[in-house]
Amino acid sequence: MSDDPLLIVRDLEKHYPVRSGLLRRVTGHVEAVDGVSFDVHEGETVGLVGESGSGKSTTATTMLGLEESTSGEIRFDGEPITAFDGDERERFRRRAQIVFQDPNSAFDPRLTVGESVAEPLAIHGLRDPDRRREVAVDALERVGLSAADADRYPREFSGGQKQRVALARALVLDPDLLVVDEPVSALDVSVQAEILSLLAELQTDLGLAMVLISHDLGVVRQVCDRVCVMYLGEIVERGPTDRLFDDPQHPYTEALLSSIPEPDPRGRDDADGTAPVELTGDVPDPSNPPSGCSFHPRCHRVVPPESFAFADGRFRRVLDLRLAVENGDLSPDEFDDSSAVRTEYGLVDELSDADAERVLTEAAEAVSAGELDAAADRLGAFDTVCERTDPALEPTAAGHHAACHRRGESVEGSSEAE
Amino acid sequence: MADPLLSVRDLHVRFDGDDGTVRAVDGVDFDVRTGETVCLVGESGSGKTVACESITRLISTESAEITGEVRFDGTDLTALSESALESYRGGRIGHVFQNPQDALDPVYTVGAQVVEAIRIHRDVSKSAARAEAIELLDRVGIGDVTERFDDYPHQFSGGMKQRAVVAMALACDPDILIADEPTTALDVTIQRQVLELLADLQEEREMALLFVTHDLGVVAEVADRVVVMYAGNVMETADVYELFDAPAHPYTRALLDCLPGRGEGFETIGGAIPDPTDPPAGCRFRPRCPHAIPECEGGDQPGFRPVGPADGEADGDGANETGPVEHRVSCVLYDDTHGVPSDLEGGR
Numbered sequence: 001m002s003d004d005p006l007l008i009v010r011d012l013e014k015h016y017p018v019r020s021g022l023l024r025r026v027t028g029h030v031e032a033v034d035g036v037s038f039d040v041h042e043g044e045t046v047g048l049v050g051e052s053g054s055g056k057s058t059t060a061t062t063m064l065g066l067e068e069s070t071s072g073e074i075r076f077d078g079e080p081i082t083a084f085d086g087d088e089r090e091r092f093r094r095r096a097q098i099v100f101q102d103p104n105s106a107f108d109p110r111l112t113v114g115e116s117v118a119e120p121l122a123i124h125g126l127r128d129p130d131r132r133r134e135v136a137v138d139a140l141e142r143v144g145l146s147a148a149d150a151d152r153y154p155r156e157f158s159g160g161q162k163q164r165v166a167l168a169r170a171l172v173l174d175p176d177l178l179v180v181d182e183p184v185s186a187l188d189v190s191v192q193a194e195i196l197s198l199l200a201e202l203q204t205d206l207g208l209a210m211v212l213i214s215h216d217l218g219v220v221r222q223v224c225d226r227v228c229v230m231y232l233g234e235i236v237e238r239g240p241t242d243r244l245f246d247d248p249q250h251p252y253t254e255a256l257l258s259s260i261p262e263p264d265p266r267g268r269d270d271a272d273g274t275a276p277v278e279l280t281g282d283v284p285d286p287s288n289p290p291s292g293c294s295f296h297p298r299c300h301r302v303v304p305p306e307s308f309a310f311a312d313g314r315f316r317r318v319l320d321l322r323l324a325v326e327n328g329d330l331s332p333d334e335f336d337d338s339s340a341v342r343t344e345y346g347l348v349d350e351l352s353d354a355d356a357e358r359v360l361t362e363a364a365e366a367v368s369a370g371e372l373d374a375a376a377d378r379l380g381a382f383d384t385v386c387e388r389t390d391p392a393l394e395p396t397a398a399g400h401h402a403a404c405h406r407r408g409e410s411v412e413g414s415s416e417a418e
Numbered sequence: 419m420a421d422p423l424l425s426v427r428d429l430h431v432r433f434d435g436d437d438g439t440v441r442a443v444d445g446v447d448f449d450v451r452t453g454e455t456v457c458l459v460g461e462s463g464s465g466k467t468v469a470c471e472s473i474t475r476l477i478s479t480e481s482a483e484i485t486g487e488v489r490f491d492g493t494d495l496t497a498l499s500e501s502a503l504e505s506y507r508g509g510r511i512g513h514v515f516q517n518p519q520d521a522l523d524p525v526y527t528v529g530a531q532v533v534e535a536i537r538i539h540r541d542v543s544k545s546a547a548r549a550e551a552i553e554l555l556d557r558v559g560i561g562d563v564t565e566r567f568d569d570y571p572h573q574f575s576g577g578m579k580q581r582a583v584v585a586m587a588l589a590c591d592p593d594i595l596i597a598d599e600p601t602t603a604l605d606v607t608i609q610r611q612v613l614e615l616l617a618d619l620q621e622e623r624e625m626a627l628l629f630v631t632h633d634l635g636v637v638a639e640v641a642d643r644v645v646v647m648y649a650g651n652v653m654e655t656a657d658v659y660e661l662f663d664a665p666a667h668p669y670t671r672a673l674l675d676c677l678p679g680r681g682e683g684f685e686t687i688g689g690a691i692p693d694p695t696d697p698p699a700g701c702r703f704r705p706r707c708p709h710a711i712p713e714c715e716g717g718d719q720p721g722f723r724p725v726g727p728a729d730g731e732a733d734g735d736g737a738n739e740t741g742p743v744e745h746r747v748s749c750v751l752y753d754d755t756h757g758v759p760s761d762l763e764g765g766r
Contacts, residue, residue: 015440048438051606051607052576052605084565086550099656131766146443158462158690158691159462176494183666187675188461188462188632189461189632189633189634189673189677190461190672190673190676190686190687191461191677192676193678193684193685193686194684194686196684197684197686200684215605217606218635218678219678220677222678255604255607256607259606259607259609259610260606260635261606261609261633261635261636261638261639262635262639263634263635263638263640263662263674263677263678264638264662265637265638265639265658265659265662266662267639268638268639278610278611279607279610279611280579280610281561282575283575292505329562330560330562331562331564354502357450
């Protein structure tokens with residue numbers, strides 16, 4: 001195994017134009033992938049994990065050249081893929097394979113499984129049909145199917161078996177890099193385990209470099225050596241799987257970990273005293289991402305303003321109120337008086353900092369009086385570094401990379417004080 | 419003890435397929451009591467969806483033959499005419515499905531669809547229904563409802579669509595909500611939000627919840643009791659703590675071992691689910707069961723045997739002493755004449 005990574009992705013960006021109006025003029029951009037960098041070495045599996053809309057699948061299709069990138073560099077075996085000529089591009093397409101999420105739509109229903117698996121061989125110039133079949137049958141056996149399966153049609157297979165066939169088709173060209181996009185999310189838990197164990201086995205036996213894309217951290221944990229956590233087109237945390245799971249540095253990773261249903265009913269009583277992190281709201285609109293750290297509108301550890309002292313956790317609620325006022329997400333007629341505003345946002349108790357309390361009191365009164373502009377003006381005093389500047393992906397005290405202003409501060413040390 | 423709210427007995431659902439009769443549900447019994455959450459858990463093809471769709475005959479009786487008894491609050495739903503059943507469907511019995519995309523009509527606004535759900539069963543004015551719909555949407559966590567009321571489904575994210583579908587299901591204040599994989603299509607973070615919403619609503623409204631899922635992780639989060647299905651049959655029913663502490667059926671045990679973080683590495687069950695047109699005789703799980711003995715063959719799926727509670731752990735509520743036997747398993751190994759294999763005994 002050489003030390004140089006097989007695949008290098010640097011500052012990859014992929015923007016899609018947003019068109020509107022009669023003339024379909026470009027009126028904005030969706031930054032689906034916004035500056036992503038990572039390496040994949042031979043013989044290792046790197047996980048890309050994140051919610052829908054985080055840009056993980058776009059990263060995969062762009063880095064394989066299936067879509068043109070907006071900017072950034074992708075090197076495969078040392079060479080930039082954009083510089084490939086015809087032959088080189090064909091060679092790259094053979095050496096780098098992708099398997100998509102839904103095995104049910106991955107096959108032509110009119111072709112036998114053997115024909116489907118052999119098709120890439122024909123495309124890449126293997127003319128002898130007997131030889132093609134031989135290679136296809138080998139690949140099918142490799143993924144746990146049999147030679148007899150080659151003559152059956154896709155509809156005769158279960159979802160898990162179809163995913164095996166999809167893997168066989170990706171393997172017939174003997175690739176060096178295999179990208180698997182949500183390989184098990186359409187499958188039953190029991191079948192998931194089979195496919196994941198097959199992936200791990202193939203990777204070890206063939207020494208593949210693998211990129212696994214999933215929204216499920218449980219899946220990533222089982223097969224990946226290293227993990228990149230993505231949020232709104234950016235990598236927010238990157239590190240070896242064990243370290244990232246044991247000591248998450250980004251609050252988003254922490255929230256994702258905490259969202260995995262625990263296979264133990266006693267876990268819901270929070271017997272260990274750690275309340276689960278609940279993320280409020282959905283992933284924001286990628287055509288209009290939040291300023292600064294794009295996670296700040298949902299972050300439970302958002303950094304309070306330097307000029308005020310907040311008990312931990314309280315600033316999140318104050319910021320929720322501020323964002324609701326600014327975005328026009330609340331209507332003043334909902335509230336009879338200022339205490340109703342405070343109740344709605346969980347701010348019934350007085351804030352410990354007298355200055356902050358004064359601002360909040362005035363703002364709550366302004367909201368209940370219907371003066372949203374005045375309220376927004378008052379609440380503007382509560383600004384945070386998280387919305388001013390976008391944190392860079394940098395090494396943390398835990399040894400791996402995270403993009404968070406709390407860098408270095410232990411996540412444990414700042415648990416909620418209430 | 420009062421009769422359960424919903425009681426399903428000896429339910430069979432058969433479809434005529436090209437390759438013979440598909441026995442999708444093959445003799446299923448379970449109960450749901452007022453205010454409790456029962457999880458119907460199983461893999462694809464276990465018959466869990468068909469079983470719960472048969473309750474209100476969402477499956478057309480033209481394509482399927484449904485037999486057995488479905489008692490809801492004293493009424494046998496299987497004996498009702500289609501029009502009589504319609505007042506239950508979406509009325510006292512609410513439904514939430516896996517894919518919110520399919521449950522919402524793309525050409526009507528979300529608000530209009532909730533209003534329709536209210537007015538279809540109750541004689542209320544349009545404006546009263548609108549006010550109620552706003553309240554419901556607000557309750558399920560659609561922020562800024564007055565603004566979003568006239569949005570179309572495509573303007574909602576997946577999680578918000580599922581919230582809207584839940585609001586529609588709540589429109590007639592159902593006694594039971596049947597939720598079929600309501601969070602499977604959602605991201606984990608959104609799944610958690612929807613699960614918490616359902617739990618809160620259930621408590622508020624003392625609503626029973628029949629929750630269908632393939633994910634034992636979700637079961638652990640929401641269930642009071644669990645019904646484990648395999649190949650159209652119930653393999654085991656138990657209190658959720660009992661089930662995770664001391665799974666009795668070899669199938670339940672195998673399914674639990676597949677969970678990440680529970681089994682050692684990659685545990686798999688091996689083999690495949692049986693052909694629904696030609697299921698094996700005897701226990702349906704026998705061909706894949708590591709503990710199978712000659713008695714497992716022949717006849718029908720074994721009848722239920724009681725399983726003793728896990729050692730010593732009374733678990734506080736002590737319901738087992740007075741109530742019916744809560745933990746039952748369809749496995750001959752639990753007969754008195756056979757010793758339970760030591761590796762199946764007790765829990766972990």
